[in-house]
Structures are given as C-alpha cells and as structure tokens.
Amino acid sequence: DGGITQSPKYLFRKEGQNVTLSCEQNLNHDAMYWYRQDPGQGLRLIYYSQIVNDFQKGDIAEGYSVSREKKESFPLTVTSAQKNPTAFYLCASAKSEEQPQHFGDGTRLSIL
Amino acid sequence: GQQLNQSPQSMFIQEGEDVSMNCTSSSIFNTWLWYKQDPGEGPVLLIALYKAGELTSNGRLTAQFGITRKDSFLNISASIPSDVGIYFCAGRGGNSGAGSYQLTFGKGTKLSVIP
Numbered sequence: 001d002g003g004i005t006q007s008p009k010y011l012f013r014k015e016g017q018n019v020t021l022s023c024e025q026n027l028n029h030d031a032m033y034w035y036r037q038d039p040g041q042g043l044r045l046i047y048y049s050q051i052v053n054d055f056q057k058g059d060i061a062e063g064y065s066v067s068r069e070k071k072e073s074f075p076l077t078v079t080s081a082q083k084n085p086t087a088f089y090l091c092a093s094a095k096s097e098e099q100p101q102h103f104g105d106g107t108r109l110s111i112l
Numbered sequence: 113g114q115q116l117n118q119s120p121q122s123m124f125i126q127e128g129e130d131v132s133m134n135c136t137s138s139s140i141f142n143t144w145l146w147y148k149q150d151p152g153e154g155p156v157l158l159i160a161l162y163k164a165g166e167l168t169s170n171g172r173l174t175a176q177f178g179i180t181r182k183d184s185f186l187n188i189s190a191s192i193p194s195d196v197g198i199y200f201c202a203g204r205g206g207n208s209g210a211g212s213y214q215l216t217f218g219k220g221t222k223l224s225v226i227p
Contacts, residue, residue, distance in 0.1 A: 042118075042200065042216075042218050042220065043155075043202075043215075043217040044217075045214060048214070058214070090155070092154075100145055100160045101157075103147075103155045103156070104154050105152075105153050106152070106154050
C-alpha cells in the first residue's frame with residue numbers, strides 16, 4: 001500500500017544524546033516536511049524539502065537537522081542542542097509544495 | 113508571521129447533532145485545508161479549498177472558503193461517535209517569495225460526541 005511510514009512509534013532519549021526519526025514515503029512525492037506537535041498546539045514546521053539534496057529551515061529548526069539523500073526518505077535528527085525535545089513528531093509529504101500534505105502516524109519522543 | 117485563530121477550542125455534542133467550527137486569519141490565504149486527527153495518529157486530510165467562496169462537501173462534512181479569504185468554516189451534519197477527534201484548519205499562501213507555500217495550522221477543535 002502507498003503511504004508514509006514513520007518509525008519508531010515511540011522513542012526515548014537520554015540527556016546529551018542525538019536520536020534520529022525515520023520517515024519514508026512510497027507516494028513518489030517531491031516535497032517532504034517535519035512538524036512538531038505539543039499538547040493543545042497546532043503543528044509547527046521544523047524543516048522541509050522540496051527536492052532531493054535540498055532542504056530549508058522552518059519556524060523552529062534550532063536543535064534539529066535533516067538530510068534528503070533519496071526522494072523517498074527524509075530523516076530528522078534531534079540533537080542534544082534541542083533542550084525541550086519531548087513532543088509528537090509528524091512527517092508529511094506532498095506531490096509538490098502547492099499540493100495538500102499527507103501525514104504519517106507520528107513518533108512520540110520522550111526524555112529519560 | 114501569519115496567525116490562525118480556530119474556534120471553539122473544544123465542544124461536546126449529542127450524537128445526531130450538527131457541528132460547526134471555524135478558522136480566522138490575520139492575513140489572506142490562497143488555500144484552506146481541513147484535517148482530522150485521532151489520538152496517537154497523524155492528521156488525515158478531509159477537505160481542500162482553493163477558491164474564495166468555494167463550498168465543498170465530503171460525505172457529512174462541508175467546508176467553505178470565506179469570501180474575504182481570511183476565514184474558513186467546517187460543518188459536520190448528523191454527528192456519530194466516530195467523529196470524535198481533533199479537527200485542524202490550515203492555510204497557505206497569500207504572500208510571494210520563499211516559504212509562501214508553507215502551511216499555517218490552527219490549534220485545533222477537540223470534538224467529543226455523547227452517544
């Protein structure tokens with residue numbers, strides 16, 4: 001089935017540790033996005049990529065990094081510089097930046 | 113940056129009742145999207161609107177793109193228990209240049225349906 005797969009579903013991070021969240025899509029979409037969701041809040045954009053080997057910072061990029069080496073994959077690394085990483089992270093993709101975004105089922109990151 | 117006000121924040125309704133929620137913006141949008149999110153899952157696209165005044169239905173859901181391009185409405189008719197969830201509006205565009213295709217999300221309307 002076509003879709004967007006995020007893994008793992010739950011992730012725990014120790015203080016000072018980097019962790020990487022996976023996002024894979026088989027929809028042949030060019031654009032991919034990472035959002036952070038906190039309780040009672042709307043989604044806030046971390047990074048986005050309109051094409052392979054290119055990405056831009058969103059509104060809250062500090063403490064995060066991404067790569068886009070393949071069209072299908074857009075992994076997000078939460079670095080130790082992100083002081084408040086506990087949140088629900090959502091990956092999305094779209095055929096182009098003008099088209100509606102479709103979301104994966106999210107990864108919940110918690111601090112040990 | 114662009115701000116979206118979504119209301120109400122939450123609502124409790126009886127099964128079978130109709131529901132209305134809306135989003136207003138401080139600036140103009142070219143696209144409005146409505147999503148539903150179930151607990152622990154990602155948002156699912158319900159309706160996309162591209163033109164001022166547009167009225168679009170998806171089953172029991174109807175959404176409208178406000179004529180001023182600064183608001184949008186979502187109505188659910190004859191609610192059922194599986195309508196429970198958080199409904200988000202999102203707007204895009206209205207400005208030119210880098211980032212003009214980014215979505216701005218409302219904070220969501222949490223809907224509870226009493227059987």
